[in-house]
Amino acid sequence: MRCRTIQTVAAAGTLALIGGLTSAATAQDVTQLRWATSATGSAGYAVKVDLMTILNREWEGYNITVLPTAGAVASVRGYALEEFDGYYGADVAFAELADDSGRFSGFRDQMKREPVQSFWAYTMEVGLAVRADELDDYDGWADLAGAPVFTGPAPWDVRAQLERAMGAVDVGHEYTEIDLSIAGSSLNEGTIDAFIAYTSGQTSVAPWVNEAMLSADTGILNPSEEERAAIEAAGMEVVTVAADRFDTDIGVDEAHFVPFFYGFHLGPDVPEDDLYEMLTIIKEKAGELREANESFAQVDDDMVGLQHRGVAASGGSVPIHPGLARFLQEHDAWEEEWDDWVYR
Incomplete structure (x- = not known):
């Protein structure tokens, strides 16, 4: 009986050793x-x-x-x-x-x-929000020439893309950096005349943008037809985002935003x-x-x-x-x- 037990233990030990070696080999293959x-x-x-x-x-x-x-x-x-x-x-x-x-x-x-x-995972689309009561005063982005505009935090890709698109139509605005939490109030107070608005996948509005637009009476300022052509000529796309994707009235039937592409790369x-x-x-x-x-x-x-x-x-x-x-x-x-x- 004792001999059988020893044999059983030895066999179990051998199996455990083989299993351990197999696991180690598998781990090395990963x-x-x-x-x-x-x-x-x-x-x-x-x-x-x-x-x-x-x-x-x-x-x-x-x-x-x-x-x-x-x-x-x-x-x-x-x-x-x-x-x-x-x-x-x-x-x-x-x-x-x-x-x-x-x-x-x-x-x-x-x-x-x-x-x-x-691997490209999704797009983000950028545009501009302005005071709603001034929306009819604009013909396009170029009317923001010389105006203080918050195009996003300096290191962010969304800002880089909006600046790139605005550069394609030579807007010549004044970049004004503010805290995200006061974007809406800064627009109301006249510290800025416009701020970046952006979505993901042409569906979801960025949370802080949504809050800013709800805290201020805003509208989306679309680039003019000529400006859209200039943006596309510079190698970018212009896509539409449905007005009902926003939680507030945006003053236009649809937003014309400029997408860029995010990916997870190896x-x-x-x-x-x-x-x-x-x-x-x-x-x-x-x-x-x-x-x-x-x-x-x-x-x-x-x-x-x-x-x-x-x-x-x-x-x-x-x-x-x-x-x-x-x-x-x-x-x-x-x-x-x-x-x-x-x-x-």
């Missing part, structure tokens, strides 16, 4: 990804956590840890300095990075590697086949992602089209991951002019 995003509590952080939950379940061979940073730009910088494996980046930031300008002025000399675009350390698999998983699980977070509505509605629009908007400012290129090619959404943009 690539850990440190994927940076914006600050805890932000929309970007919440979206990344929801994406990570599904990818950690479905994407074999990878385990993702979400790392919050001060913001999207900080995550791009951290990736370029080899602090992270993935990051949260926008096409407007890529344009500044490519030009060594704006928030990335002088940064290229510090870079250890070039950021790469690999570099060439993730092989082409694996990145292609990741994109395929996202496409297949788009409905589940949308249920978890409405920000994935555009992925659910047209995953392929969104990737096409994001690549087009980037204008080759950063290379395209080969896995994304293959994904677009296999879904008949590739442009020949992009061939030179693929990471080699």
Whole structure:
């Protein structure tokens, strides 16, 4: 009896050892990804956590840890300095990075590697809110020339995109920075004549913008038809946001906003086949992602089209991951002019 017990214990020990070795081997086969995003509590952080939950379940061979940073730009910088494996980046930031300008002025000399675009998650759309009783006095954005305008906090991508669009029509406004919490009262008091209004996925108004518009009698100042043409000629889109997406009367039937593209990107350390698999998983699980977070509505509605629009908007400012290129090619959404943009 004692001998049988010893044999049983020994067998159990052997199985445990084999199981431990198997687990260790499995763990060694899993690539850990440190994927940076914006600050805890932000929309970007919440979206990344929801994406990570599904990818950690479905994407074999990878385990993702979400790392919050001060913001999207900080995550791009951290990736370029080899602090992270993935990051949260926008096409407007890529344009500044490519030009060594704006928030990335002088940064290229510090870079250890070039950021790469690999997955576009959603758009944000920017425009302008003004005092409602003055809305009829404006013919377009150009009428704000010389006026104090809050286009958003200085480091934010939404501000960079609005300034880019306003620059395309040569508005020549005076940037005035204020605290988000007093945007509405600052408009009422005349400290500013306009402030940035923006949405996500052409559906959800940013919470602080919604509060500002509710605290002041505001309307949306649309760019004129000529200004919209100038914005598009500068390589940007102009889209419409339905008036009923706002919690207050905006004074126009629809808002004409300028979108830019946010994505969660990985570099060439993730092989082409694996990145292609990741994109395929996202496409297949788009409905589940949308249920978890409405920000994935555009992925659910047209995953392929969104990737096409994001690549087009980037204008080759950063290379395209080969896995994304293959994904677009296999879904008949590739442009020949992009061939030179693929990471080699």
